[in-house]
Amino acid sequence: MPSARPHINLDEPRYDQSTFMGRAKHFFITTNPLNVLATGKQLDEAKDIVERYKKGEDLPDLTDEQIWDAKHLYDSAFHPDTKEKMFILGRMSAQVPCNMTITGCMMTFYKTPREVIFWQWFNQTFNALVNFTNRSGEHPVSPVHLGISYTLATGGAVGTALTINQLVKKFPPLIGRFVPFTAVAAANCINIPCMRSREIMHGIPVFDINGNRVGESKNAARSAIAQVVFSRIMMATPGMSKLLIFEPCHEKTNIMRRLVWIHAGLHMLLLSFFLVFATPLCCALFPQKSSMAVKHLEHDLQEKIHKLPHSIDRVYFNKGL
Structure with missing residues (x-):
C-alpha cells in the first residue's frame, strides 16, 4: 500500500x-x-x-x-490578511514595470518646477496606491480618511521635491542630479506613514506563534511601517544611484539632449535590470511575518497577554510591503 x-x-x-x-x-x-x-x-x-x-x-x-x-x-x-484580490497596479509584481517607467521619467524630467511637480505627484500617487493595497491589517479605511492621507502624502512629497530643487540651484549640476533620489527617499518617509496612518492610530493585529490573535498594537504598527520605509528607500537606491553615473555621459550627447524620450527609455532599460533584483532583495530585508517582544508592546496589551492561559514572550504580525 x-x-x-x-x-x-x-x-x-x-x-x-x-x-x-x-x-x-x-x-x-x-x-x-x-x-x-x-x-x-x-x-x-x-x-x-x-x-x-x-x-x-x-x-x-x-x-x-x-x-x-x-x-x-x-x-x-491576494492580500494576506483580507484574502481579497488586490488591484493589479498595487501588487508587488507590478513594481518593476511601473517603477522603471516612473523613475526613468523622474530621472529625465527634473530641471523645471513643472516637471518636478508632475512626476513627483505621479510617483507618489502610484506609491500611495501601492501602500494602501499592501497595508497591514484587515479594517476598511473610510473615503474621508483615505482622501486626507492621500493629500498629505502627495502634497508633502511634492513640497519636499520642490524645496530640495530650490536648495540645490546654487550647487554644481552633479548635486542637482540627486534631487529625484533625495525626494523619493524623503517622500517615502511621508507617504507610507500617511497612507497607513489608521494602523498607527488604531494598531494592527498581533498573534502568538500558533496564529492565535491576542490583540492589536500601535507599537507593532510603527515597527512595521519603519521596516517598510527603510526597504522602499533601499529598493530605489541601486537603480537611481547608477543612473547618476550614466547621466553625465548622456547629457554630453547632442542626440540625448534633443531626443529626451530616448534618454528616458535608456533610463527605463537600466532601471529594469536593477529593479528585477532590488525589489525582491529589499522586500526580503525583514521577515514578512515580523515579531516583537511582548515587553515592547503597550502596557494594557501586555497585561492582557499576561492573563492568557499560555505564556508568550513574543507576538507576530504582518508588516505589509
Whole structure:
C-alpha cells in the first residue's frame, strides 16, 4: 500500500523565512513581473486550489509542484490578511514595470518646477496606491480618511521635491542630479506613514506563534511601517544611484539632449535590470511575518497577554510591503 503524500503547509511560504536567502527566494517568486500577466481565471483557480488544499482535500490530480505554483500565484495577487484580490497596479509584481517607467521619467524630467511637480505627484500617487493595497491589517479605511492621507502624502512629497530643487540651484549640476533620489527617499518617509496612518492610530493585529490573535498594537504598527520605509528607500537606491553615473555621459550627447524620450527609455532599460533584483532583495530585508517582544508592546496589551492561559514572550504580525 503506497504511503500517504506528506502534507504541504500552505499557511507558510515554501522557503525558510528566518533566513535572508529563504525570504529572497520567496520574493523573487511573488514579485516576478510575469505574475501581472496572469488572468483573473488563473488567479481564481489558484485561490481555489489553495483554499481546497488548506481544508484538507488531497487533490491527487495535482503534483506538489503544481500546488506550490498555485500558492505562489495566490500570494502574488491576494492580500494576506483580507484574502481579497488586490488591484493589479498595487501588487508587488507590478513594481518593476511601473517603477522603471516612473523613475526613468523622474530621472529625465527634473530641471523645471513643472516637471518636478508632475512626476513627483505621479510617483507618489502610484506609491500611495501601492501602500494602501499592501497595508497591514484587515479594517476598511473610510473615503474621508483615505482622501486626507492621500493629500498629505502627495502634497508633502511634492513640497519636499520642490524645496530640495530650490536648495540645490546654487550647487554644481552633479548635486542637482540627486534631487529625484533625495525626494523619493524623503517622500517615502511621508507617504507610507500617511497612507497607513489608521494602523498607527488604531494598531494592527498581533498573534502568538500558533496564529492565535491576542490583540492589536500601535507599537507593532510603527515597527512595521519603519521596516517598510527603510526597504522602499533601499529598493530605489541601486537603480537611481547608477543612473547618476550614466547621466553625465548622456547629457554630453547632442542626440540625448534633443531626443529626451530616448534618454528616458535608456533610463527605463537600466532601471529594469536593477529593479528585477532590488525589489525582491529589499522586500526580503525583514521577515514578512515580523515579531516583537511582548515587553515592547503597550502596557494594557501586555497585561492582557499576561492573563492568557499560555505564556508568550513574543507576538507576530504582518508588516505589509
